[in-house]
Amino acid sequence: MTARRIYWPAVNLIGPGSVKLIGEEINKLGLNKALLVTDKVLIQNGIVKQITDVLDNSGVSYTIFDDVKPNPTTKNVHDGLVVFQNEGCEFIITVGGGSPQDAGSAIGILSTNGGNVVDYEGIGKSKNKSAPIVAVSTTAGTAAEVTINYVITDEDRKLKMIMIDPNALPSIAVNDPELMLKKPASLTAATGLDALTHAIEGYTAKGAFELSDAIAYKSMELIGKHLVNAVRNGSNLEARSGMGWGSYIAGLSYSNAGLGIVHSMAHQLGGEYDLPHGVANAMLLPYVMEFNMDACPQKFADIARALGEDVSTVSVQEAAQKAVEAVRRLATEVGIPPLRESAFKPEDVEKLAEQAINDACTGANPKEVTKEDVIAIYMKAYTDAPNVVTA
Incomplete structure (x- = not known):
């Protein structure tokens, strides 16, 4: 305390x-x-x-x-x-x-x-x-x-x-x-995954505490419930309101608890290639979650539950993996492309990783991370053709 x-x-x-x-x-x-x-x-x-x-x-x-x-x-x-x-x-x-x-x-x-x-x-x-x-x-x-x-x-x-x-x-x-209400579907998807990244990183950050945990969890519930509807029907005020609340309270969480290396790595994609921030976060989020989840598996199990996954009969480690699958499935469902379809160049990865390690968000990551770790995450996100688990 x-x-x-x-x-x-x-x-x-x-x-x-x-x-x-x-x-x-x-x-x-x-x-x-x-x-x-x-x-x-x-x-x-x-x-x-x-x-x-x-x-x-x-x-x-x-x-x-x-x-x-x-x-x-x-x-x-x-x-x-x-x-x-x-x-x-x-x-x-x-x-x-x-x-x-x-x-x-x-x-x-x-x-x-x-x-x-x-x-x-x-x-x-x-x-x-x-x-x-x-x-x-x-x-x-x-x-x-x-x-x-x-x-x-x-x-x-x-x-x-x-x-x-x-x-x-x-x-x-x-x-x-x-x-x-007039926001395009692609922008709704990108900003919605940005909000989810805030909630997940705020929930798992080293600086997380009782209040940030409570509101980050509620944010994940709201985004999991409303994002797809907001993307599919932009005039749905209930979905827009749910996403508004989800984004707002995710911001309160991470502003006080910190973020992590999803943001550190996404910032480099934005700076180098002018990639929209929400898209960059969404492309990297499942891969960083896989890297981080052994540092706090119970929290990742909680994330799966908040996103609507049934984890009542599985181990904590299996539940944590379900969180990764749920996020990957959600990103695919709302049309987020993989990193390989962006301007990312593998020959830039050393520079990007060095800058990511020095980013202000890195210190709050729940797991210690090296430049080599960041390179591996970038390259896995770039080369992977994930077998998306369907609901």
Whole structure:
């Protein structure tokens, strides 16, 4: 037993229609002008307008910055900071998945701490609290709206920098499933497996504790129940709501417990090949689970149970293997391709493994891991043609 700090936003708005409450909460904080950080797709599909309509009706002024890439870069961050400063903004509204959320967090930290975003790579590098952030999620995946983590790509090094910093925690988190109804099936699948990775890694991380365990387990139950339905029928509000809750509480879990080498390895695929983060996690997750499960087999047996597997008549080790099979089957069912169909190049594996070992997420992995282990996992994921166990 040990003393713990538990981090999550001061205000959390969740459920259908919750985005309509943001104006009221912003006014309570006495904030006036926002930099609204998003991407061009969310402008084009009308999602951002749903938020700006609320702001207009609440008398909140804003300037839109929509140049965020799917894997946000140092340039995106510094360009956004210039707009924040030149427009006299005092807080930030992020609208989107992990990309706008992470870019907004970095802009917020730089606005109060100065310097270059590369200065903040690692754990707890800032001194001052970010400018206030209102984080509006439009995907049930990264849960960046509730975490102390953000990820920015250093284009010069082709490296995803991981920042773990309580000063970046949003003030208000919004998770409204009605904003997710137009999300394409492929994006729903990728972000849903990202959320599941958060729950599984949060549940098995070295830093896991009573609260993180309880909410990670519930997250796995929700994702196992609702992901396929959300992919197959994007207008199913019940499925979208279930995934919204699953993603949200997975984020609360891993933000406080840590992650592991699925994320360490996936970050390298994103940095080197610009592979979407959720897809990268999904491609690697079953293989890392196989590597880790002997470190905490009971927890992996619990994962199988949470995902709906009947483990009542099998050993703990067999139940743990069922967890791997369940995740592999789920990824296949929602259309996640294997690693060999990505831009991954085997000749890059030494470099990727070296960077993964030095990633900020590696220390929380439940099992000690070497560079050689990481190479073996990458190559197994690349060469394997898994015999998917059907339900």
